[in-house]
Amino acid sequence: MTEFVLRLTVRTASRDLGRQDALWERLIQWCEPRALFIGGAPESAVIYAPLHPITARRRRELAAWLDRCPEIQTYQLKAEALSDLRSLRAKAACLEAFSQAQRYLAERMAECSDALAGLHPPASRRWRASVGNGGNCLELDSRDLGIGIAIFRSNRAPHPQFSTFSGRYLELGDLATLELDWMSLVWAQVLSDGDLSVGQWVARSQHWMIHLYASTTAPLAHREVMLRWMEAVCES
Structure with missing residues (x-):
């Protein structure tokens, strides 16, 4: 089964690193409650969704959020198969997103086990x-x-x-x-x-x-x- 991630490429109107970091933090905050895990940087990011596929509706929601960011000049969203990731930068972003997802799932598993442990003598x-x-x-x-x-x-x-x-x-x-x-x-x-x-x-x-x-x-x-x-x- 081919697994897909969402590639995001953003070009900002300003080269100010502080503004770019602030944009990245807001993007992470948007993804977290939706169980989306993002790695990389605004100019080359990968979004991974291990729990639910990224639907067309979710892509529209993300596009609408990006449209409201005044510091973004242009952006591109594209679903891409893992096997098609070629650049080292994209692969590194993908590994970062996977690592975040792994930590999240491990924490949820531990919480579940803690709850189950209370049911056992x-x-x-x-x-x-x-x-x-x-x-x-x-x-x-x-x-x-x-x-x-x-x-x-x-x-x-x-x-x-x-x-x-x-x-x-x-x-x-x-x-x-x-x-x-x-x-x-x-x-x-x-x-x-x-x-x-x-x-x-x-x-x-x-x-x-x-x-x-x-x-x-x-x-x-x-x-x-x-x-x-x-x-x-x-x-x-």
């Missing part, structure tokens, strides 16, 4: 901790979510703190001393024909390797495992 956000593989692996299991994680040091050596967690019910925040940044982990699916890897993911950082998987009592596909994990991280 505290135990549903806790993990049963145990130590395996001769002490070099910390395993956390959530019976309520039906998923588990296994944490290894990147060199596979035992960690002295693992034993202090064993046998306890923990929240992810209780592992702060391990300096694991859950939100920054980049996950990759583990694909195999064997049943044991169904729904399994792996992530690596400088000091850690983490396996995420469905509990043996709740075989789940990759997507469901990751959705449940994201819920747990946002709650923590």
Whole structure:
């Protein structure tokens, strides 16, 4: 499916940078309540709408707003496919708009998770901790979510703190001393024909390797495992 963005090119009557910055700020303020995300600068901007397509009516509303700006001499609005963006400036503007949309959606997801967390008893956000593989692996299991994680040091050596967690019910925040940044982990699916890897993911950082998987009592596909994990991280 081809995804489109809205290209906006503005030529102002004045070269005054202060006025151009003020125009840009007003344009951002117009876009924000409409879930439109804009990147770049007035002379080369990209508007991205991940929640709803930019309809002809919305384009007319934006054009009417631009028409009322006395500092704008001319402007052009054009729907363009992502694959047709050629200039580095346009691509940079597009990445900026995407980044803003990503932050917005992450914040909304966190707010939703916070609201859902209030509906769960505290135990549903806790993990049963145990130590395996001769002490070099910390395993956390959530019976309520039906998923588990296994944490290894990147060199596979035992960690002295693992034993202090064993046998306890923990929240992810209780592992702060391990300096694991859950939100920054980049996950990759583990694909195999064997049943044991169904729904399994792996992530690596400088000091850690983490396996995420469905509990043996709740075989789940990759997507469901990751959705449940994201819920747990946002709650923590």
